[in-house]
Each structure stands twice: as structure tokens, then as C-alpha cells.
Amino acid sequence: MHPFPQKAHNTLSELQADGLYLGTSSWKYPGWLGQLYDEQRYLTRRKFSNARFERECLAEYAETFSSVCVDASYYRFPDPRFLASIHEQVPEDFRFSHKVTDTITTRHFPNLPRHGAHSGKRNPVFLDSAIFLNSFLEPLRPYQDQTGLLILEFTRFRKGDFERGRDFLEMLDRFLAPLPTREWDFAIELRNPSLLRPEYFDLLNRHHVGHVYNHWHRMPPSGEQIDLCPPDQLEAACGMRLLLKPGRAYKEAVESFQPYERIQEERPEARQAALRFLRTSGKKPLKRKAYVYVNNRLEGNSLQTIAALLSQIGKA
Template structure:
């Protein structure tokens, strides 16, 4: 890695999961109140899933911030009351309320993930209007927005163009169940990998983690990964990117092991 490369963070979804206790990820006997501190010391990012179902009070976000080290980032799924609404022209007040609360995470706040289900009717034009509505900063801090589109019909070259116009990342969903395209569209990349295997300690074969190490490094340097599926033939030319690689779902008990294994591979090759 060169000095021109962006920072790469590996992580998981959530930090409360009983199967991670007793030595799987959390040391045996670790109090539950200390699990976030342990997880955030080991990983670079945790995606908050609970915000999809209900937002928290700013005081709770502030408590989470205080339990995590400098340089760590939370990403967060936006409320379903926004992303399950078909008429996106009406969600502005809910967007503002969500953002206005979660900025209490301050410098621990990473990407906000706007996940739209596989039957959501929005097309590139509707998403253009929605992304125009999203605040670019809050409390003096620049915001990162990641758009996860699960409706295969919405994945068009026009969607890629719209995302690039707003500097919004299109989430790479590493899943056989959802569209998985890797067109870079922003100055950061957000990948959610969902293929962990229960019989592997690190969730993934070593060769697969080596491939993701190389891909993350290319993204961080502002390059592309042509071995992954793309929608648009138009190449993106950007500078260094921040990269978030999160291990989500599948054999969830193995996701921390996968995130730490990828973290260690990146460290061995000198990635930031």
C-alpha cells in the first residue's frame, strides 16, 4: 500500500450475539456491558442493524461513542419507515430526524446504509430525487451515504450514473440472494459479504480472504476490481477511497473470525 491509499476497515453486523460468547469471539466471563468495547478494539467497523427497526435517543449513541476507540466507525442501517416507503418524495422529515439523532456518534459515525427491498419500485430517477434530499453534512461533519438496492430491475447504468453524481456508494452485496455489482461510485466503498461457512474457523477459505485482501487494496488505491460483476461499462476514475468490508449474516458465529482474519492479512501486507 502507498501513502495515497485510503483506510480499510473490516467489521461485522451488530455486537450482541450469544454464540460469540464463551470464547468464540468474546472471552469467557466477559460482562455483556463490555462487549462493544471488546469488539470495537478488535475491528474497524460495526454496522448497527437495530436502527432499521427503531432509532435510539442521542444519549444512547453518545454512550456507544464513549465505549469505542478513536478511529473506529459505526455504520448504521436507516429506518425501514424510510426505505419501505414507496413515495420517496415524502420521507424528508424522517430522514432529518434519523440523521439529527445519530450524529451524536460524532467522529465514530461512518456510512449510513439505505437498504431498499427487492420489491421497492424506485428506479434511477426516483433514487436521484431521494439522494438529492439526503444531507451531505450534519453538525459540521461530512456524511457518507451507501445505497443498497435489492430490486434487480433497478440495477441499470443510469443508477450507477446517479450514484456517482451524488458521491453515494452502491453497496456490494456479496450474496447469491441479492444483486451483487461492484461498480465504484463514491470516494468510499461499502461491501457486505454473506458467504461465511460454519465449518471454517475464519468463515472463509484462506484463498477467498486473500482475494478480498487484494480487492480491498485496489479499491483503497482508487482502482477497480474487474473480476467482480459490474452494471456499467464506464470506468470510474477517482482518488484514494475509504473501504469498509463487513461480514454479515450467513454463518454469523464465524463473522468476527472472518473480519479479524482479513484484518490480519491486510496488516501483513502493510495496508492502512
């Protein structure tokens, strides 16, 4: 059964009209066939073609949603050909949010093959504004009107990365200073609870940058982050990413929930936090955007999670 009847489509459109974007983390999930995607659209010689599905399904995604979070940009700097290919599939009012490439946001490169000779070493270009502007932002410039939130997701800092939390904030301050933060929507996502302090939120306001309230396994639940600083106390666009149940590792969630065909475990506290975020962000006269992205690894199927949120908003 399709989780998005006409009333749900109407609710998504009403939210978008208020500058509130609700979407998913990425979009290429065969587990959504029969829910969001029509398998018949991706047949080649009467057989389902996964290659065709991955290449073309964004257009069908955009028939329901007006925004998506592009996780691919976290792993490599934006490629002009890739950007052209995704933008040509969506209408002009669609918004792509991007996770900033980890070359900018990782203090120490993890021991992964994709980092090559840099694996396990300190990142020499961590928070390098010039590289960010040239290698990340410049390729996006032709698509500025269709760009949503630019998310600086910092990997969890470990012992020895910084002597004190304020050392990180000083580096972040210097990084943000030359960025065009009033021309684009920027937001910070942290993975160290100890950094969620008044001086951090004050820094965001000084630079007109938002916060990403994240539901992640080693962070306080997103509702508790709202308690620390509600979105209406921040001056810039903000985001929320519902990723994982606190305490549940990513690998465990993948193994438990694939192929993401249905909800397997409801997280009511995450849903309530998302509703609170939308209601707070939608207060008049804020006049700024807010973005909520739901991951399959939260409950098992982000489409059905979003459908449940829409029904609770009271408009669907």
C-alpha cells in the same frame, strides 16, 4: 484460540490508517466468547451474565476492531440514549456504520407485528427526505465524526412497486438531492439485480453517494457487482456487506450456523471479492473511505472469516 494475533491487529490498524474499515455486522454474540470476548469480564456473582455481556461487550470489541455495522438502526430511528451508550464505550477513532431505518427504505411494509397497522400496506413516507433528516440524521449529528457509512438498504421491490426501474431512480434522485452527501458517507444497497445498470451508478456519482456491494442470497455475488462498476469508478465512500451465500435464505443460514462459534462452510468467492474490494478501494490517490462488514451467516463465524481475509492480505 483467539483468531487475532498481534500481526492481525497490526493489519487492521494499517487498513484503518488508509481509510479502510473491516468489521462485523453487530457484535453481541455469546458464540464469540473465548475468541474475541473474555467470559471473566461478564461475571456477576461468579456466573456469566448475558445482560451484562450485551451491555458491555462493545468496549471489548473495540479493542480489536475500529468499526461495526449497527443493524439495530434498521428497525427503529436512532434513540439518543442508545447512541450515547454505545459511543461512550469506544475510542474516538472508532466508526459506527448504520443501516437507515426501514421506514425510509421500504416501499411496502411486510406483514410483521412490529409494523402494526401499517403491515402489508404501501409506505406513505418511502424516501421522505424531511423525515430522514429530522428523525434519522439529526440524532446522529453529535456523533458525526464517529459515524461511518449510512447504508440505505432497500428491500427487494416486488411487482407493482414500480412500473419501470427508472421510476425508482427518479424517486431516489429526488430523495438524495437535499441530503448533505459531501458531509457524511452515504451508500445504497439494492436487492433487485435489474437495477444495477449504468444509469444507477451515474446517479450515485452525481450525488456523491457510494454503492454497497452485497453478498446476498437473491443478488449477483459481490464480485460480479464489482465487475459492473469497480469502487474506483465511484466518487464517494463505498461499502461491502458479506451476508449470505447466493441462493441460501436467511432463516436457513441462522438454523445451520448458530451459535456462530466456528466456520462451517467457506465461501472463497466472497473472500476474494472482499480482498479485491479493499485493494481497489485502497488505490492511491482515491483518498476516500471504504467499509467491509462480515456477517456470521456467511460462513458461520465472521471473526474467523475476517482473520482469514487478513492473512490473505499478506500483511498478517
